[in-house]
Amino acid sequence: MIQRILFNSGLFKIDVLSSLVLLGVIFFTVLILLYSIGFMRGKPGRGQYYTYIILTSLASLAVCLTNNLVFLLVAWGFLGITLYLLIALAGPQAREAAKKTLIIVGGADALMVLAAAIIYCLTGTLEMDKIRISLSASSLLPVLAYLCLALACFAKAGAMPLHTWIPDCAENAPLPVTAFLPASLDKLLGIYLLARVSLDMFVMSRTMNMFLMLAGAFTIVAAVMMALIQHNMKRLLGYHAVSQVGYMVLGIGTGIPVGVAGGIFHMLNNAVYKSCLFLTAGSVEQRAKTSQLDALGGLSRLMPLTYISSLIASLSISGVPPFNGFISKWMVYQGLIGNWRLANGKWEMSVYLLCLVAAVFGSALTLASFLKLLHAVFLGQGEVLSKRQVREVSAWMWFPQLVLALLCIVFGIFAYQVPLKYFIGPAVGNNIEFFGLWAPALAAILLFVGMLAGLLIYCSGNIKQLSRRDKPYVGTEDIPAEARPTGTEFYRTVKEELGVLRGIYRKAEAGAFDIYHQAKDLIFGVTNFLRYLHNGVLPTYLVWCLLGMMGIFYLFLK
Amino acid sequence: MKDLFYYLIFPGFLFTGALGIFASWFDRKITARVQWRKGPPLLQPLYDLIKLLGKELILPANSSLWTFLVFPIVGLAASALASSIIWLAFLFPEKGFVGDVFVVIYLMGLPAISLIVASFASANPLASQGASREIKLLLSYELPFILAALVVLIKAQSIKLGGLIFYQAVNGLGIGSFSGAIAFIVALLCSQAKLGLVPFDMAEAETEIMAGAYIEFSGPLLAVFRLTKFMMLVAAPLFLVGLFLGNVAAGPGAFLLLILKYLAVVLLTVLIRNTNPRLRIDQAMKFFWGPVTLLAAVAVTLALFGK
Numbered sequence: 001m002i003q004r005i006l007f008n009s010g011l012f013k014i015d016v017l018s019s020l021v022l023l024g025v026i027f028f029t030v031l032i033l034l035y036s037i038g039f040m041r042g043k044p045g046r047g048q049y050y051t052y053i054i055l056t057s058l059a060s061l062a063v064c065l066t067n068n069l070v071f072l073l074v075a076w077g078f079l080g081i082t083l084y085l086l087i088a089l090a091g092p093q094a095r096e097a098a099k100k101t102l103i104i105v106g107g108a109d110a111l112m113v114l115a116a117a118i119i120y121c122l123t124g125t126l127e128m129d130k131i132r133i134s135l136s137a138s139s140l141l142p143v144l145a146y147l148c149l150a151l152a153c154f155a156k157a158g159a160m161p162l163h164t165w166i167p168d169c170a171e172n173a174p175l176p177v178t179a180f181l182p183a184s185l186d187k188l189l190g191i192y193l194l195a196r197v198s199l200d201m202f203v204m205s206r207t208m209n210m211f212l213m214l215a216g217a218f219t220i221v222a223a224v225m226m227a228l229i230q231h232n233m234k235r236l237l238g239y240h241a242v243s244q245v246g247y248m249v250l251g252i253g254t255g256i257p258v259g260v261a262g263g264i265f266h267m268l269n270n271a272v273y274k275s276c277l278f279l280t281a282g283s284v285e286q287r288a289k290t291s292q293l294d295a296l297g298g299l300s301r302l303m304p305l306t307y308i309s310s311l312i313a314s315l316s317i318s319g320v321p322p323f324n325g326f327i328s329k330w331m332v333y334q335g336l337i338g339n340w341r342l343a344n345g346k347w348e349m350s351v352y353l354l355c356l357v358a359a360v361f362g363s364a365l366t367l368a369s370f371l372k373l374l375h376a377v378f379l380g381q382g383e384v385l386s387k388r389q390v391r392e393v394s395a396w397m398w399f400p401q402l403v404l405a406l407l408c409i410v411f412g413i414f415a416y417q418v419p420l421k422y423f424i425g426p427a428v429g430n431n432i433e434f435f436g437l438w439a440p441a442l443a444a445i446l447l448f449v450g451m452l453a454g455l456l457i458y459c460s461g462n463i464k465q466l467s468r469r470d471k472p473y474v475g476t477e478d479i480p481a482e483a484r485p486t487g488t489e490f491y492r493t494v495k496e497e498l499g500v501l502r503g504i505y506r507k508a509e510a511g512a513f514d515i516y517h518q519a520k521d522l523i524f525g526v527t528n529f530l531r532y533l534h535n536g537v538l539p540t541y542l543v544w545c546l547l548g549m550m551g552i553f554y555l556f557l558k
Numbered sequence: 559m560k561d562l563f564y565y566l567i568f569p570g571f572l573f574t575g576a577l578g579i580f581a582s583w584f585d586r587k588i589t590a591r592v593q594w595r596k597g598p599p600l601l602q603p604l605y606d607l608i609k610l611l612g613k614e615l616i617l618p619a620n621s622s623l624w625t626f627l628v629f630p631i632v633g634l635a636a637s638a639l640a641s642s643i644i645w646l647a648f649l650f651p652e653k654g655f656v657g658d659v660f661v662v663i664y665l666m667g668l669p670a671i672s673l674i675v676a677s678f679a680s681a682n683p684l685a686s687q688g689a690s691r692e693i694k695l696l697l698s699y700e701l702p703f704i705l706a707a708l709v710v711l712i713k714a715q716s717i718k719l720g721g722l723i724f725y726q727a728v729n730g731l732g733i734g735s736f737s738g739a740i741a742f743i744v745a746l747l748c749s750q751a752k753l754g755l756v757p758f759d760m761a762e763a764e765t766e767i768m769a770g771a772y773i774e775f776s777g778p779l780l781a782v783f784r785l786t787k788f789m790m791l792v793a794a795p796l797f798l799v800g801l802f803l804g805n806v807a808a809g810p811g812a813f814l815l816l817i818l819k820y821l822a823v824v825l826l827t828v829l830i831r832n833t834n835p836r837l838r839i840d841q842a843m844k845f846f847w848g849p850v851t852l853l854a855a856v857a858v859t860l861a862l863f864g865k
Binding site for chain 2: 321340349350356357360367371380437438439447448453454457461463472487490493498
């Protein structure tokens, strides 16, 4: 009976892709709730916090299950509101970020309403599984509808140019909220909808695929370049939350099974390691009472479990084999290479090459930025902090971190046996064709054996006095405390000494590439002009009236 | 079991290590001849290793001990795996072992990552300084190197190493075209930087920051790093041979030819190292992201036009 009402009415539908996202939503909700027990202890506004988290989770489930565009719009909009409320919970300093988020996400929702209207005009139905629109260059309306939907997904997932709310939100919102929404749930939902729209509802054209790929490639590199120069741990992670979306969009844009599967797999992997990273950042912030990289350091000895989780997640996101981030990126690369054979002329080919180079190079930049994070937070010299008695967080908090770190390893090493077989493969129709070769299980075994061999070399050496410790050597001098490198200056060369990049960085820091800033400037410019006209001085108004009358008389009496 | 043999004995760990020791001697001998010195005996690098193993291990205070101890062997394992993959692509190009070109590129990055993380753990400001240069160097050579590798991938339409070698067996060496020759020069410069040899040794810079990233490592730890370097001295030039000068090395004659090609690439590397002064890190970044990347882009464009 219930099943008939729910599923036969066309309001709800469940398939492999949506059940994958559904599982992800539930899994992350549970982990975040566990973590929040530790994190929110003794903080004000706990009742509201848990209510909003659960409401968010319910709305996300509705998004996954629905088959009706209007219902989707309602649930989607509801998510924007709960996100706004959750960010605003952090207190007065978060209000600006919350407003920005609401305006960007809400504005993108408006685009989605427009898209739904166009789709209804074109097809006469709102049931998503009955919609199949072909995108050809000659007709404008389908392209417009697709672009509107894609932009809504971009805003939710955080692809450029609608990404600017994520770093602000990451910096200000309570950390479990960032780990829950921008890092995992919004990625799952945004990319889910993008996949649903691009694979099922529209028949993609080459041009549209190229648009997606270029948007993805640009997002990867531009966002990670911004991440390189951040001084705040949370903001740095926020830029990576943007950059990783690029790989997913790029993967879905390739349009061939291995690339699409890579994109969706990357969505899952990213949710795992990115929320792990945000959770560890939350633990660090809770214990050290700061998230400024300059004030942290040497925490690996004080918070070993958090350190290990963070290390594994950092290596995963940087695409170090055999962790999970590597294999999904590698699948995206193959999606691009698979397109070489289909390439139609040199220009198309050069687009694929450009995207491939951006993706591989972006991964190196990600690595650089995470090495800096590891140095500044967990390694390096940290005498500053040990005095403050930082200790490991409670089990409520380290347990979810470790679970996620473990998943990074399992999804990496047993990629073919678990996620690709049960989740990703069925979602793209089980016809993934690999062009390359990667045997993660064998590689992991061999690496392990190699490490044992290395251990043998250690043991054959002189290691009797493992207890002999000495001060770090800097030419027999004591190291002055102010000479402590924290890591924030590592990439000053990139930021300040390379001509073209220096100019771009200056502009970016001034907000020149922030669509929110630009739109705000535009709107204030228009209102300032109107305000200038309405200055409240009666003679001015009279002059305007007279001028207007003259104009009208001239028109009528001409 | 067979895979374990490949990895540990031949052509992996043991063989690559031995060849690396030989290559290191070759490097030192040539350097000595360039400088009108006599040079060390053949087994000198091995003696150095054994000597290091016997030296006392001193751990820096306030360091992250486990990271400091574990990461050196991670780098060792990864360099052995990368070289096994490359060797086996020459020996059995049709079979394929563990990974393709992208896997090899990523695995060859792991020794650098291990060095960086381990030296971060040593809590020494000079180590941090050196390691930060190492990261920036990694960033700089990665971009042109990918482009140079793409030249070959575009031509062969394959991303398996064995496929590349087959392609060259049928269609002539990768270096034998305009684009291939340019790409080879670019890749050679990148491999120079990957090996941390002059003029790109600013991460160690003995005279400036006292071996930088390596400063706190002593005894067996330093020996492991040394061995990793030896293996990379095999893996990186050999990868270039695979991309640009590949031949199927099934019989003993072909294998000897392969070794000779490898030694030729090492010779080029050694000559570059002996005729150039050290660059600053910002100069290296400008060099790699400027002219070298441009050159690589030209090579890719030529390859697109089939030249």
